[in-house]
Amino acid sequence: MTDIVTPAPKAPGRSRRGTMIAIGIALLVVVAIGADTKVVRIGSAADVKAQVFSPDSFGDKQFPRIQAFVESHAVDGPTLATALAADKAGAAKKYGTASSVGTIMPVKLTAVAGQANGGVYDLTAAGMPPDTHLRIQMGPAINGTELRDAPGDIAFGDFKNQIEYQNAGSAINRAMKKAILTSIDTTALTGKTLDIVGVFRLINPKNWLITPVAVTVK
Secondary structure, three states: OOOOOOOOOOOHHHHHHHHHHHHHHHHHHHHHHHHOOOOOOOOOOOOHHHHOOOHHHHHHHHHHHHHHHHHHHOEEHHHHHHHHHHOHHHHHHHHOEEOOOOEEEEEEEEEEEEEEEOOEEEEEOOOOOOOOEEEEEOOOOOOOOHHHHOOOOOOHHHOOOHHHHHHHHHHHHHHHHHHHHOOOOOOOOOOOEEEEEEEEEEOOOOEEEEEEEEEEEO
16 A cells, blocks of 8 residues: 655745745845936937037037137238248247147138149248248148147047047038038139138248138139
8 A cells, every 4th residue: 555645735824925025025126226227318418329429510510610710810921921930939929829739820811822732732922921832721631630729729638539639620620621612613723813711830930731711712
Protein backbone atom coordinates (compact mmCIF):
# COMPACT_ATOMS: atom_id res chain seq x y z
CA MET A 1 0.00 0.00 0.00
CA THR A 2 1.42 3.37 -1.00
CA ASP A 3 1.14 6.34 1.31
CA ILE A 4 0.22 9.64 -0.42
CA VAL A 5 1.74 12.65 1.25
CA THR A 6 -0.21 15.83 0.78
CA PRO A 7 1.75 19.17 1.25
CA ALA A 8 0.57 21.18 4.18
CA PRO A 9 -1.42 24.24 3.03
CA LYS A 10 0.39 27.61 3.36
CA ALA A 11 -0.81 29.88 6.08
CA PRO A 12 -3.05 32.52 4.50
CA GLY A 13 -1.42 35.31 6.49
CA ARG A 14 2.08 34.48 5.28
CA SER A 15 0.95 34.51 1.61
CA ARG A 16 -0.73 37.88 1.98
CA ARG A 17 2.35 39.35 3.63
CA GLY A 18 4.50 38.19 0.70
CA THR A 19 2.15 39.79 -1.78
CA MET A 20 2.09 43.07 0.13
CA ILE A 21 5.90 43.14 0.33
CA ALA A 22 6.16 42.58 -3.44
CA ILE A 23 3.66 45.38 -4.12
CA GLY A 24 5.55 47.69 -1.78
CA ILE A 25 8.85 47.03 -3.53
CA ALA A 26 7.25 47.67 -6.92
CA LEU A 27 5.82 50.98 -5.68
CA LEU A 28 9.24 52.05 -4.38
CA VAL A 29 10.80 51.30 -7.78
CA VAL A 30 8.13 53.36 -9.57
CA VAL A 31 8.65 56.29 -7.17
CA ALA A 32 12.42 56.11 -7.63
CA ILE A 33 12.08 56.15 -11.43
CA GLY A 34 9.70 59.10 -11.25
CA ALA A 35 12.06 61.05 -9.02
CA ASP A 36 14.92 60.52 -11.46
CA THR A 37 12.90 61.49 -14.56
CA LYS A 38 12.78 65.07 -15.86
CA VAL A 39 10.02 66.15 -18.21
CA VAL A 40 11.43 68.37 -20.97
CA ARG A 41 9.15 70.40 -23.21
CA ILE A 42 10.28 70.37 -26.85
CA GLY A 43 11.76 73.71 -27.79
CA SER A 44 12.33 74.76 -24.18
CA ALA A 45 15.72 75.90 -22.89
CA ALA A 46 16.24 72.43 -21.43
CA ASP A 47 15.55 70.69 -24.71
CA VAL A 48 18.79 68.97 -25.69
CA LYS A 49 18.12 69.58 -29.38
CA ALA A 50 17.81 73.32 -28.75
CA GLN A 51 21.22 73.28 -27.06
CA VAL A 52 23.08 71.83 -30.04
CA PHE A 53 25.24 74.52 -31.69
CA SER A 54 24.11 75.39 -35.22
CA PRO A 55 26.87 77.32 -37.05
CA ASP A 56 24.61 78.58 -39.83
CA SER A 57 21.95 79.82 -37.42
CA PHE A 58 24.71 81.59 -35.49
CA GLY A 59 26.14 83.13 -38.66
CA ASP A 60 22.76 84.34 -39.93
CA LYS A 61 22.06 85.97 -36.57
CA GLN A 62 25.47 87.58 -36.13
CA PHE A 63 26.26 88.93 -39.60
CA PRO A 64 23.75 91.83 -39.67
CA ARG A 65 25.12 93.33 -36.46
CA ILE A 66 28.73 92.74 -37.58
CA GLN A 67 27.92 94.47 -40.85
CA ALA A 68 26.41 97.42 -38.97
CA PHE A 69 29.44 97.58 -36.67
CA VAL A 70 31.92 97.64 -39.56
CA GLU A 71 29.94 100.21 -41.53
CA SER A 72 29.75 102.53 -38.53
CA HIS A 73 33.49 102.22 -37.77
CA ALA A 74 34.94 102.10 -41.29
CA VAL A 75 37.71 104.58 -42.00
CA ASP A 76 38.35 106.08 -45.44
CA GLY A 77 41.11 104.09 -47.13
CA PRO A 78 43.59 106.92 -47.82
CA THR A 79 43.08 108.31 -44.30
CA LEU A 80 43.75 104.89 -42.78
CA ALA A 81 46.81 104.27 -44.97
CA THR A 82 48.30 107.62 -43.94
CA ALA A 83 47.68 106.89 -40.27
CA LEU A 84 49.25 103.43 -40.53
CA ALA A 85 52.33 104.81 -42.29
CA ALA A 86 52.80 107.41 -39.57
CA ASP A 87 52.14 105.19 -36.54
CA LYS A 88 51.06 101.60 -37.07
CA ALA A 89 50.46 100.82 -33.39
CA GLY A 90 48.66 104.09 -32.77
CA ALA A 91 46.42 103.71 -35.81
CA ALA A 92 45.62 100.11 -34.86
CA LYS A 93 44.61 101.17 -31.36
CA LYS A 94 42.56 104.13 -32.60
CA TYR A 95 40.71 102.50 -35.48
CA GLY A 96 40.92 98.73 -35.05
CA THR A 97 39.76 95.82 -32.91
CA ALA A 98 42.49 93.80 -31.22
CA SER A 99 42.48 90.05 -31.89
CA SER A 100 44.71 87.10 -31.06
CA VAL A 101 46.54 87.61 -34.36
CA GLY A 102 46.85 91.18 -35.60
CA THR A 103 44.24 93.91 -35.40
CA ILE A 104 41.03 93.92 -37.42
CA MET A 105 40.78 97.19 -39.35
CA PRO A 106 37.46 98.46 -40.77
CA VAL A 107 37.83 100.38 -44.02
CA LYS A 108 35.79 101.93 -46.81
CA LEU A 109 37.00 102.92 -50.26
CA THR A 110 36.13 103.21 -53.92
CA ALA A 111 38.37 101.12 -56.13
CA VAL A 112 38.69 99.60 -59.59
CA ALA A 113 38.90 95.83 -59.70
CA GLY A 114 41.88 94.36 -61.51
CA GLN A 115 42.64 90.76 -62.31
CA ALA A 116 41.23 87.98 -60.15
CA ASN A 117 43.15 85.08 -58.70
CA GLY A 118 41.03 82.39 -57.09
CA GLY A 119 38.21 84.83 -56.38
CA VAL A 120 40.53 87.49 -54.96
CA TYR A 121 40.68 90.73 -56.97
CA ASP A 122 43.49 93.24 -57.01
CA LEU A 123 42.25 96.78 -56.43
CA THR A 124 43.39 100.23 -57.45
CA ALA A 125 42.06 103.15 -55.41
CA ALA A 126 42.67 106.87 -55.83
CA GLY A 127 44.57 108.53 -52.99
CA MET A 128 46.16 105.31 -51.76
CA PRO A 129 49.95 105.02 -51.48
CA PRO A 130 51.27 103.29 -54.61
CA ASP A 131 53.17 100.73 -52.52
CA THR A 132 50.04 99.54 -50.68
CA HIS A 133 48.73 96.31 -52.21
CA LEU A 134 44.93 96.19 -52.07
CA ARG A 135 42.88 93.02 -52.62
CA ILE A 136 39.33 91.90 -51.89
CA GLN A 137 37.81 88.43 -51.37
CA MET A 138 34.76 87.93 -53.59
CA GLY A 139 34.37 84.14 -53.42
CA PRO A 140 33.38 81.50 -53.97
CA ALA A 141 35.73 80.80 -51.05
CA ILE A 142 35.79 83.38 -48.27
CA ASN A 143 38.64 82.57 -45.92
CA GLY A 144 39.68 83.81 -42.52
CA THR A 145 37.90 84.94 -39.37
CA GLU A 146 38.12 88.70 -39.83
CA LEU A 147 34.33 89.14 -39.77
CA ARG A 148 33.99 87.04 -36.61
CA ASP A 149 36.75 88.99 -34.89
CA ALA A 150 35.70 92.47 -36.08
CA PRO A 151 33.36 93.47 -33.21
CA GLY A 152 35.65 92.02 -30.54
CA ASP A 153 32.89 90.38 -28.50
CA ILE A 154 32.76 86.87 -29.99
CA ALA A 155 35.20 84.99 -27.77
CA PHE A 156 36.60 81.47 -27.72
CA GLY A 157 35.16 80.99 -24.23
CA ASP A 158 31.64 81.31 -25.66
CA PHE A 159 32.04 77.98 -27.46
CA LYS A 160 32.48 74.35 -26.46
CA ASN A 161 35.79 73.91 -28.27
CA GLN A 162 38.07 75.24 -31.01
CA ILE A 163 36.07 73.47 -33.72
CA GLU A 164 32.86 75.32 -32.79
CA TYR A 165 34.79 78.60 -32.62
CA GLN A 166 36.24 78.05 -36.08
CA ASN A 167 32.86 76.94 -37.46
CA ALA A 168 31.31 80.15 -36.14
CA GLY A 169 33.74 82.20 -38.23
CA SER A 170 33.07 80.15 -41.35
CA ALA A 171 29.31 80.44 -40.85
CA ILE A 172 29.52 84.24 -40.59
CA ASN A 173 31.46 84.26 -43.87
CA ARG A 174 28.71 82.17 -45.48
CA ALA A 175 26.05 84.52 -44.15
CA MET A 176 27.93 87.46 -45.67
CA LYS A 177 28.11 85.70 -49.05
CA LYS A 178 24.39 85.00 -48.95
CA ALA A 179 23.54 88.56 -47.96
CA ILE A 180 25.76 90.60 -50.27
CA LEU A 181 27.56 88.50 -52.88
CA THR A 182 24.83 86.32 -54.36
CA SER A 183 23.38 89.33 -56.21
CA ILE A 184 26.76 90.18 -57.78
CA ASP A 185 28.44 88.45 -60.72
CA THR A 186 31.69 87.99 -58.84
CA THR A 187 33.36 86.35 -61.86
CA ALA A 188 33.18 89.47 -64.05
CA LEU A 189 34.39 92.42 -61.98
CA THR A 190 37.67 93.24 -63.72
CA GLY A 191 37.65 96.87 -64.83
CA LYS A 192 34.57 97.77 -62.79
CA THR A 193 34.40 100.35 -60.03
CA LEU A 194 33.38 99.11 -56.61
CA ASP A 195 32.25 100.92 -53.48
CA ILE A 196 33.57 98.71 -50.70
CA VAL A 197 33.14 98.49 -46.95
CA GLY A 198 35.01 95.72 -45.19
CA VAL A 199 37.75 94.64 -42.85
CA PHE A 200 41.32 93.38 -43.10
CA ARG A 201 43.73 91.87 -40.60
CA LEU A 202 46.62 94.20 -39.94
CA ILE A 203 49.84 92.25 -40.30
CA ASN A 204 51.67 94.17 -42.98
CA PRO A 205 50.33 97.76 -43.26
CA LYS A 206 51.15 97.73 -46.96
CA ASN A 207 49.18 94.57 -47.75
CA TRP A 208 45.40 94.67 -47.24
CA LEU A 209 43.22 91.63 -47.98
CA ILE A 210 39.70 92.95 -47.48
CA THR A 211 36.75 90.80 -46.51
CA PRO A 212 33.67 92.83 -47.47
CA VAL A 213 30.48 93.53 -45.57
CA ALA A 214 29.05 95.70 -48.36
CA VAL A 215 29.88 96.01 -52.06
CA THR A 216 28.23 98.16 -54.70
CA VAL A 217 29.20 97.70 -58.35
CA LYS A 218 28.97 100.96 -60.25
